[in-house]
Amino acid sequence: MKYPRIEVRELKKSFDENIILDHINFKVHVGESLVIIGASGSGKSVLTKCIVGLSKPDDGDIFLDGHRLETNSSHRKSEAANLISYVFQNSALFDSLTVIENISFGPQFLNKQSKRVANEIARESMIKLDIHPKFWPMYPNELSSSSRKIVAIARALAVKPKIIIFDEPSTGLDIRASRKLDYLIRDSVKNENITAITITHDINSALHIADSIAMLHKGKLIWSGEPSELKKSDREEVRRFIKPFLTST
Amino acid sequence: MVLIKHIGRYVLETLKILGRLVIFVEKAISHCFKPPYFYQLILKQVIDIGYYSLPVVGLTTLFSGMVLALQSYNGFTRFSSESAVATVVALSITRELGPVLAGLMVTGRVGSSIAAELASMKVSDQIDALKILGTNPFDYLIAPRIIACIVCLPILVLIGNIIGVFGGFLVGVYKLNFNPSTYLYQTVLYLEPMDIASGLNKAAIFGLLLGIMGCFHGYNCTRGAQGVGLATTNAVVSGCILILIFNYLVTELFFSS
Numbered sequence: 001m002k003y004p005r006i007e008v009r010e011l012k013k014s015f016d017e018n019i020i021l022d023h024i025n026f027k028v029h030v031g032e033s034l035v036i037i038g039a040s041g042s043g044k045s046v047l048t049k050c051i052v053g054l055s056k057p058d059d060g061d062i063f064l065d066g067h068r069l070e071t072n073s074s075h076r077k078s079e080a081a082n083l084i085s086y087v088f089q090n091s092a093l094f095d096s097l098t099v100i101e102n103i104s105f106g107p108q109f110l111n112k113q114s115k116r117v118a119n120e121i122a123r124e125s126m127i128k129l130d131i132h133p134k135f136w137p138m139y140p141n142e143l144s145s146s147s148r149k150i151v152a153i154a155r156a157l158a159v160k161p162k163i164i165i166f167d168e169p170s171t172g173l174d175i176r177a178s179r180k181l182d183y184l185i186r187d188s189v190k191n192e193n194i195t196a197i198t199i200t201h202d203i204n205s206a207l208h209i210a211d212s213i214a215m216l217h218k219g220k221l222i223w224s225g226e227p228s229e230l231k232k233s234d235r236e237e238v239r240r241f242i243k244p245f246l247t248s249t
Numbered sequence: 250m251v252l253i254k255h256i257g258r259y260v261l262e263t264l265k266i267l268g269r270l271v272i273f274v275e276k277a278i279s280h281c282f283k284p285p286y287f288y289q290l291i292l293k294q295v296i297d298i299g300y301y302s303l304p305v306v307g308l309t310t311l312f313s314g315m316v317l318a319l320q321s322y323n324g325f326t327r328f329s330s331e332s333a334v335a336t337v338v339a340l341s342i343t344r345e346l347g348p349v350l351a352g353l354m355v356t357g358r359v360g361s362s363i364a365a366e367l368a369s370m371k372v373s374d375q376i377d378a379l380k381i382l383g384t385n386p387f388d389y390l391i392a393p394r395i396i397a398c399i400v401c402l403p404i405l406v407l408i409g410n411i412i413g414v415f416g417g418f419l420v421g422v423y424k425l426n427f428n429p430s431t432y433l434y435q436t437v438l439y440l441e442p443m444d445i446a447s448g449l450n451k452a453a454i455f456g457l458l459l460g461i462m463g464c465f466h467g468y469n470c471t472r473g474a475q476g477v478g479l480a481t482t483n484a485v486v487s488g489c490i491l492i493l494i495f496n497y498l499v500t501e502l503f504f505s506s
Binding site: 052054084085090092093155159 | 369380
């Protein structure tokens with residue numbers, strides 16, 4: 001039987017009295033690129049942090065390749081760590097390490113490669129993503145935000161994940177850099193046959209990247225479908241959310 | 250009723266922080282004793298914490314030794330006991346002033362920087378990124394800093410003791426006109442290994458305290474830039490207070506009889 005790469009069932013999460021995620025259900029298949037859209041505070045980041053094991057859900061199940069993740073304890077150590085990579089909204093590159101050290105960190109410590117092999121993997125990854133060699137010995141604070149995002153993607157891809165999660169990849173970038181990043185994400189995911197979940201509130205990015213789109217609103221998954229169906233949605237919340245983007249393009 | 254509610258909330262909040270601290274300490278210490286060890290990071294921290302704190306500790310103990318010699322001479326002349334100056338300087342520096350002053354100065358310099366560094370890593374998601382890349386932050390960030398603090402403080406105190414006693418010697422010989430060899434003889438005459446050992450033991454405990462406080466407040470930082478500032482302040486204040494409290498407790502343990 002072929003399982004979806006990721007399956008989320010009845011996921012619930014709340015902080016004190018605030019319900020952040022309310023009975024979330026969805027599946028993502030191998031090689032599929034799911035984009036989750038929604039306004040700020042709709043629970044997108046919390047959802048991905050639950051999937052990756054950085055936040056513990058109150059209830060519900062997450063399955064990776066049909067195997068249930070132990071959501072009551074941090075599952076970073078076990079199953080998920082070698083499967084899922086995460087690109088943070090603010091890149092989260094290690095300040096004290098150079099670009100090449102940042103990218104070789106995963107292969108060295110997660111994939112347990114020797115330093116020499118990890119550096120080799122990092123070099124390949126940087127060449128693939130067109131990161132100029134002059135950037136390799138630089139520190140993250142010497143890079144522009146779009147370069148930092150690309151390095152963060154290279155770091156995430158260097159561990160050869162089966163699943164990659166992008167948290168607001170185009171935040172803080174101008175339109176040109178944002179589109180370049182969209183193509184980079186789409187190509188990387190397709191070329192490596194990686195399953196991707198991208199969270200964004202930028203509809204144009206979503207339409208570029210997605211095979212399927214889901215919308216979170218106040219902690220509930222209120223709509224899902226193909227990108228072409230998004231504009232035809234009759235859900236009031238969806239139409240209201242996408243309206244500013246459609247009028248601006 | 251409102252007052253009781255506020256007190257209750259304050260007590261619960263304090264207990265929550267204490268509980269979190271106990272769990273953190275247990276986790277931090279256990280990770281100091283189990284692999285993986287990041288030797289390069291430990292060495293880097295030893296250099297940052299130990300080597301770069303030398304000037305601060307050296308200057309502090311040098312001038313403290315000098316002031317102590319001057320003050321004790323002024324006091325002892327009233328009882329015609331000037332010869333006790335060298336002994337008092339040596340005992341005060343090795344037993345109390347060396348460890349406490351070094352502990353407080355290193356807390357100000359290192360405790361704050363540990364807290365600020367970890368806090369800014371926390372608010373910029375670098376600690377989460379470590380977890381994603383299969384590395385336990387307690388192995389990679391916390392343990393090297395705590396190990397370096399425990400190792401460096403006794404060494405700094407030992408060097409500080411020598412510099413402090415030398416400060417007293419300078420004032421004794423060049424200002425108070427003591428005979429150099431008599432001063433040195435008086436310095437070692439009543440100084441016992443236990444005096445030095447107790448100071449070094451204190452230093453190791455102070456190192457543990459300042460390392461744990463810096464790491465705890467930095468690692469549990471919230472609320473962005475404001476949180477980084479708060480973590481730094483809390484690390485220094487709690488580190489200094491704990492050093493003074495534990496100084497009494499350890500002194501009681503060593504010298505109560």
